[in-house]
Structure formats: C-alpha cells, structure tokens
Amino acid sequence: MITLSTRWESVRGSAIRDLLTLTARPDVLSLAGGLPGTDLLPRERIAEAAAVALAEPTSVQYGETAGLAGLRDVLAAHESQRCGRPIPSDRVVVTSGSQQALDLLARVLLDPGDVVVVEDPAYVGALQVFQAAGAALHPLPLDGDGMRVDVLAERLAVGLRPRLVHTVSSFHNPRGVTMAAPRRRELAALADRYGFLVVEDDPYGLLAFDGAPAVPVAAYGDRVVRLGSASKILAPALRVGWLTGPAQVCAAVERLKQCADLCTSSLTQSITTELLCDTAWFDAHLHRVRAATAARARTFTSAVAELLPQVTCSTPTGGMFCWLDFPEGTDTTALLPRALEHGVGFVPGSAFAVDAPLPTAARCCFASLPDADVREAVQRLADAVVA
C-alpha cells in the first residue's frame, strides 16, 4: 500500500476521461480531442528543418533553461508586434508546451486557498492545474463577447480578491467565443487597480479565419502573463510553448522550470526557430491552415443546421471549437456512450463545468477531421440522438 500526498488525493479525477479514451478507436470519428488536423501539420517542412538543425552539434545537447536565444528573439519580435510595444527577449521563457507554462505559473504564484477566477465553462487543463495548486476556483460566466468582465468588476467592488484571473481570450476552449476589445482593456485596468495578475492563455489567437488576430489583453496593461504555443500553429509534437510577462514572474518560472525538466528540447526548439524565422513560409502556412480550418467549420455548422436542426450551434470565427446546445432535457453525458456506439465522439459540457452542470451542452472540435469526414461525423451524431 502506497500513500499519495494529501494535496494530490484532493484533485478531482475526470469521470469521463476513461470514456474519452474510447474516442481514439479507429472506428470512431472524433470531434472530442483538441487536436489540430494531422493532415494540416507541416510534416515535410519540419523534416527539412530537423535536417538543418541537426547539422549543428548543439542541437542535441542541453540548452539554457529559459530557452534557445534565437527562439526567444523571434518570439519576442512576434509578441512585440502583437502587443504593439517592445517586449525584450529576456521577458520570454520557453516552456514544454503552454500547458507547462500554466503549471509553472500556478506553482510559483499560488498558495493553497488563493482565489483564482476562471471562466465557466473552462479549459479543463487549467482547472486541473489550479486545483493541483490548491486554489479556490471562482467561476465567472461568458457570453458571446467572452468573459463577463462587468460581472468581475461588480464582484471586485464588493470584495473579491483573486491572485489570478485566467482567460482563454481568443476562440475560447470550449465556448469558441472571443473577448471583445473593450472588455480586454477593462480587464487589464482591473488587474492594475486590484493587484491581481491576468493569465492570458492564447494558443488559438493566430487562427482567426479572417487573418486578423485580436489585440491581446497584454497590450492594455503590465499585469498580464501571456501564454503562447506552437502546438496549434505548427505541430503539437514540438512541445514548444512560451510565456511573456513581468520580469519577476519570468525569473521565478525559469527557476522552477529547472526543477521541473531542466530545459525544453534543443532539437524541437531549433526546428521551431527555423520555421518561425522563415517568414514567407510561415505566413503561407498559417494562411493554408486558416483557410482549411474555416472550410471545416463551415461544413460542420451547415451539417448541424441540416441534420440537427433542434441544436443551437455557435458560429466559429477562428480556432478549433464549436459549442452545441441541445434542447432542454437532453443529457449529453448520457448521449456520449450512444454516440460512441454510432462511431462519433464529442466532449459533454459537464467536462468543462465549474459551477453550473451544463447537461445540454457539448464541445465539438471541427479542426481535427478532413472535410469529407466532418459531415459524416455530424450524421452519426444525429443518428445517435434519435437512437
């Protein structure tokens, strides 16, 4: 018998995680995972970049904990452009995916019992990280313009004192919505007024179908830690994410990262650097990915309108996710096993719920499947609903 730590035992397990592993069955068309389309990942270009990287002896050695200098430079240039002000390279820390950035942030910033404001519904990976850090989660509703920053302002006015406010600001996971510009400005101002930090988790921002990413929350204030990722714009297997933020936060995250995994792979960092510095290729690649993903989104939403007319479906403008709302009385958690029998997977709303149970909701990822399979997946879902 082995005793686990008290803290760890208290982190809730995901009841549907086992069920979701079934979505990986070859006979299942999965709308469940948050995976970019495998067919859209630039595998040949990565192979070229790997060959170039591996001509350098240092590509297979340990690297500096904060990341390769060349990668920090190009990321700083990207972030400076996004935010409209210079962000120096020493304010960029490279992490093993942006998930690691979230985990390191929670560990350096939170004491057990600290209040963390999260969106409801929320990215499950963020909820797990904050729970593992012993935080007290405070859920905030979303609408079509993203986080209800007005509700946050009201609660702050009557005494709410969070350490962190977490937001997936663009093309929200799971809701698909993007925070409107006035709310971004207001959120940054509230952080300054009340002394909390905003964690702006932005893996999908560059996947705006119109090619015009939103101005980051970090453009409006200094108390914002911005997280980015190569997973959705290049490839998940690079395991390259990054964080920009106040110098003190960067220094603490770098020091904890040394404990956590010493450094991120020099090889995958070199590949990422090569791809991001090849501006002509990168711009064309992003254009291709956006166009293909937008087409999948259109196919998905038209198929839902046609085959599941009783379901309300969000209208994606970027990212990877559609949020479905089934008629009153539906239980999407009970629907999932039937859907799997019919060869389609999705994630029930309950998986993302912080406060409200969301029994009628479902998240569908339209980005993973080739266009031809998207309609078939919706057909199977419609069949499961009437079964």
Next chain:
Amino acid sequence: MITLSTRWESVRGSAIRDLLTLTARPDVLSLAGGLPGTDLLPRERIAEAAAVALAEPTSVQYGETAGLAGLRDVLAAHESQRCGRPIPSDRVVVTSGSQQALDLLARVLLDPGDVVVVEDPAYVGALQVFQAAGAALHPLPLDGDGMRVDVLAERLAVGLRPRLVHTVSSFHNPRGVTMAAPRRRELAALADRYGFLVVEDDPYGLLAFDGAPAVPVAAYGDRVVRLGSASKILAPALRVGWLTGPAQVCAAVERLKQCADLCTSSLTQSITTELLCDTAWFDAHLHRVRAATAARARTFTSAVAELLPQVTCSTPTGGMFCWLDFPEGTDTTALLPRALEHGVGFVPGSAFAVDAPLPTAARCCFASLPDADVREAVQRLADAVVA
C-alpha cells in the same frame, strides 16, 4: 509588485548558480556541467531516425500522456533485463527527462514536512525538487561503496520514518561512487520493512566502463521507483526519461503529467524508440561512448596525479564525475572565481552539501571535454591553485 507563493519563496536559491553560468564562456574549459561530450552524441544517427520518424503522420501530433506504446515496450524490455524479472509496459511512464520524473514523483507522493532521505552530498536537482515539495531533508553519508545503508538502518531502528529515500545508485552525482550489491539488497529490504519508497535515480548505470552495469536496487524489491534517462546514453535534447514502479505510483504520475505538460514530444520519443530498437547500433554506440569516456577519465586522473599531487581524486569506474578533495584549509568556493580567470570551471563541493559544508571538495566532469582539452583544463586548475 508581485507576490510569489510562500512555498516557492522558501526554496533556497543557488548562490553559485550565477557564477556557474560563467563556465559557458567560450574561453573557459568547463569541468563544471553534467553534460555528456557533445562530440560523442550520435547526431548523424539521430538525423536518420528523425527522417524515418517524420515519414509517419503521428510523429508530429499529440501522443498519449504515458508515452508512445512502442517506446514503453522497448523500455520495459530493457528494464526487465536489468532487473531480472518481467516488467510490463504499463509500468513504464515516459517523462520529459528523468528530472521531470523526480518532480512528478515528489508532487504526487509528498506532503509538506514529509521526511525524505537524501545522500550527502546529493544531486542538486533532487534537492531542489524535494525542497519545492516542502519536504524535510534527512542527509545520509556516503562512502566508497555508496550510501551508508547501515547508518540508515540504525536511524530507522530508533524511529526515523521517511516517505522516500533517494539514491543515485550507480556512478553517483557528485561523488562518483556506486552502491555495493549487499547494500542494494539491504535498502530494498528496509523499504519493505518500514514502508518507505526508494527512488533509484539511475541515469549513468549503462556507462560502466567495463560494460557490466550493476544489478538495480529495484531487482531486490517492489517498493522501488526506478528512473532512467536517454540524456546520457543517447542525447539530452531528446528530453526523454522514464520511470518504472508500483502501478499506483505510475497511475498517479501519469495523471499529474497531464497537468504538467500533457505529453512528451512524439517526435523525440519516436527517435528514441528507433535508436533503442536498433540493437546492433545501440550496443556499438554504448561501447564507443564508454571507451571514449573511460579514456577521458584516465587522462583526467593522471593529470590530477601529476599536476595537483596534493589533491585526493576518486577513481572513476563509470559515469561522468570525479570527486576531488583539496588539502585542509582550501576553500573551493573561493577558488572558483580564480579558476574562471584561468579559463577552467568546476563545481565547489558546497553546491551539493546538505549538512556538512564540504569546503575542500570539488566535482569535476571528465566526460564533456575532448581528450586533448582534459589535460589542459587540469593544468589551468593547477595554475589557479598556486595563483
């Protein structure tokens, strides 16, 4: 002003870490880092394996949190052979280097205040992880046969109740010693009797100069979590480590790894699988690395005997480290800046000290530098001593 977590503020910084960054200066021959020789890393073979891996679409996608099935299989086969009993693949969790395995283990197993037995001197990365978890460190001395398991037995008999006992069992970092077989057996028996877990941290075991790695502590009992790494036998930039242990520990570590970084790179895991499965190549590669490293160790120890006759130097039988003991009255921490002025780096004993300050000791890594530079590095150190 940003407040960091209380726990994090309490983790000691490394006073000499800033100084050690100076060892990366191009004019410095560094005996400081724990880096395998860049010239011994199989870069061309990795490039071939990368090209093979990247022919598969899944090589650039997310992978399962516990690791690629093919990699877990070959690691299970290796570990089964090392331990002399079958270890199933589902008892292997792939991590982002074995440093991540240490960190995840500490997080799932330790509550603040839990006692962790560490060797003194100890691997600094382990000390940092246990401190970050809030553990109470209990140091245990080493001698030429490794951890003084007899001293541990005495302390257990009078009431010491650790949750974990950490050991670098073969070619210790920093002492270079290997735990003798009777002590390994006794340590496993004590774990069974007193209910603690042994963390057998074994990145160097396969680097036995005579090609005969020691029988693992894990061969003698079930309450042992064994950590392995591709960093010293293939290349650090793969960031592939692994853990084998009790099912309950593997399950908890896998779940926390999902929080920590979702998964390790499918690409570097695929490369590692290819290299480990190419048995003829892998055996020949290990033979080359062992022979070259043994030659560097001989060059280092003869140079010390000739140029620093007043210094006692351990006799390496594998791994990467020599432990030097300077005459009474020497302060190696004060020597380091002088050594850097003379163009050579090392790590003062104080960096590894848990209890005793070890002012006369130094760790030198003989593996990083080409043979021709090893003697020159010792010459510079000798010059610094008389300066």
